[in-house]
Amino acid sequence: MEIASGGGRQPMTILKGKRALSGAESEVSTMPKALSHNQICEYEQDGVVFPIKVLTEGELVTARSAFETLMKALGERPDSVLLRHLHLFHGWARDLALHPRVLDAVEDVIGPDILLHSSTVFCKRQRDPGYVSWHQDGYYSGLSELQYTSAWLALTDSCPDNGCMRVVRGSHRQGIVPHNRAFASPDNFVTMEIACRVEENEATDVNLAPGEMSLHHVAIVHGSNPNASDRPRIGYAVRYVSPRVRQKLDHYPTILARGHDRFGHYRLLEEPPCLHSRKQLARSGSF
Ligand SMILES: O=C(O)CCC(=O)C(=O)O
Numbered sequence: 001m002e003i004a005s006g007g008g009r010q011p012m013t014i015l016k017g018k019r020a021l022s023g024a025e026s027e028v029s030t031m032p033k034a035l036s037h038n039q040i041c042e043y044e045q046d047g048v049v050f051p052i053k054v055l056t057e058g059e060l061v062t063a064r065s066a067f068e069t070l071m072k073a074l075g076e077r078p079d080s081v082l083l084r085h086l087h088l089f090h091g092w093a094r095d096l097a098l099h100p101r102v103l104d105a106v107e108d109v110i111g112p113d114i115l116l117h118s119s120t121v122f123c124k125r126q127r128d129p130g131y132v133s134w135h136q137d138g139y140y141s142g143l144s145e146l147q148y149t150s151a152w153l154a155l156t157d158s159c160p161d162n163g164c165m166r167v168v169r170g171s172h173r174q175g176i177v178p179h180n181r182a183f184a185s186p187d188n189f190v191t192m193e194i195a196c197r198v199e200e201n202e203a204t205d206v207n208l209a210p211g212e213m214s215l216h217h218v219a220i221v222h223g224s225n226p227n228a229s230d231r232p233r234i235g236y237a238v239r240y241v242s243p244r245v246r247q248k249l250d251h252y253p254t255i256l257a258r259g260h261d262r263f264g265h266y267r268l269l270e271e272p273p274c275l276h277s278r279k280q281l282a283r284s285g286s287f
Contacts, residue, residue, distance in 0.1 A: 034104035043109050043215060047172030048222075050206050050214030054101045054153060060211040064155050066092035067121065067234065080189055083121040085252055087238065088269070093119065094255075097238045102151050103258050105215060106240045110147050113259035115266055117148070117239040118252055122189060124163050124227040124234070131163065131226045133182040133193035136172075137239070138218035140192070142248025146172070148218040148241040154208035155234040162233035165214070165224050166203040172219035187226070194221055208235075241266075 032040060035049065043049040055063065070090065074082055086093035096102070097116050106114055124130045138146060158164040182193040198221065206214045216222060218239075227233050241247075241254070243261040253269035261268065 032108045034101060035108040040108055043217065046167075046169040047217035047220035048167045048169065048204070048206065048214060049109075051208050051212040052105050052215065053211065054099060054105075054213045055096075055211035057211070059099075060155065063092055063096055063236075064210075064234075066090065067123075067155060067236075071123070077125070080120075083123060085119055086121060086236075087116060087119045087255070088252065093236070096153060096236055098255070098257055102153070102213065102238070105213075106149055106151060107258060109149050109215060110240060110242050111259075113243050113261065114257040115241050115243055115261065115268075116255040116257040117241045117266075119236065119238040122224075122235045122237060123232070125232050126227065126230050128163070128227040128233075129187040130189060131187055132165075132189045132222075132224040134168075134196070134198050134221050134223040135179065135182075135190050135193050136176055136219050136221055137216075138176050139179045139194075140249065141251070143218065143241075144246040145242075145244065146175070146218050147245050148239065150216050150218070151213050151238045151240070152206070152208075152216065153213045153236040153238065154210055155236060156232050157210055158206065158208040158233050158235060159229075160205045160207075160225075161227075162229040162231050163225050163227040164208065164233065165206040165216075165222055165235070167206060167216060168198055168202050168221040169204050171221040172217040174219070176219055177221075193223075196221075198223075 034052070035043070039049045039052075070086075071078070087097040088094075097119055103114060122132070137150060138148065152165060156162070178195040179192040180195045182188055182191055184191075206216075208214060240257065243256075243259075243263045243265065246265050251266060254266040255269050
């Protein structure tokens, strides 16, 4: 990966043998709840771990059908803003975000105190030109520590041909790197991209079957290509943060998913609102 610096492009060396900058080491239990020791090491070294089986067939069918009902109500190709923070508005999305098997795996990488921070559905329909430029999730929010992880829950299969997520393994060990404004396109799900070129051979495809998930570190470089297949590709990305982490940017209300908040850095939602009408949903982008 090459990073632009002072007008030139310099190689960005992935640090070898350094542990993830999660700061969670002292809090993560020696007895993992869901991941094996190898998987935890993989997350620390690579910044990503997958596949993790999460949903039963029945849970998957329920979630997928609730999502499709919502899409019908929103007019099939809604502004992606309307697919953000669905856990604040829909019981089915909250159930996914607070699913015990998801939280067990999250606990294994960020510790027992977990705030449900935010969520977004990344939906690419058949032959969808939508793509995601290479970026780091942590660039946006200004976090004091990187004890923050994303679960990407596959509601369909997610493979190279339908535009699965792609990551640069180990890139999280560089911490947060400079970003530039991304090429402005309605097809790009993000507005900023890393100021580096990622070579094709540096990218790993995060292949997932429906009902599986990956966990990715907040500083890992990742993105995705358009959907070139005749199948949809739908993923629910749910973000979790340790209560000890401060955030510079204002944030949506968080939900205490597990454990305790001894710090009070975030607004906590006791009773998540459940909004159903289209008008209310349209306002949800600025909730
Ligand atoms: O779903 C994708 O293609 C990209 C997901 C992503 O950027 C994220 O979850 O942070």
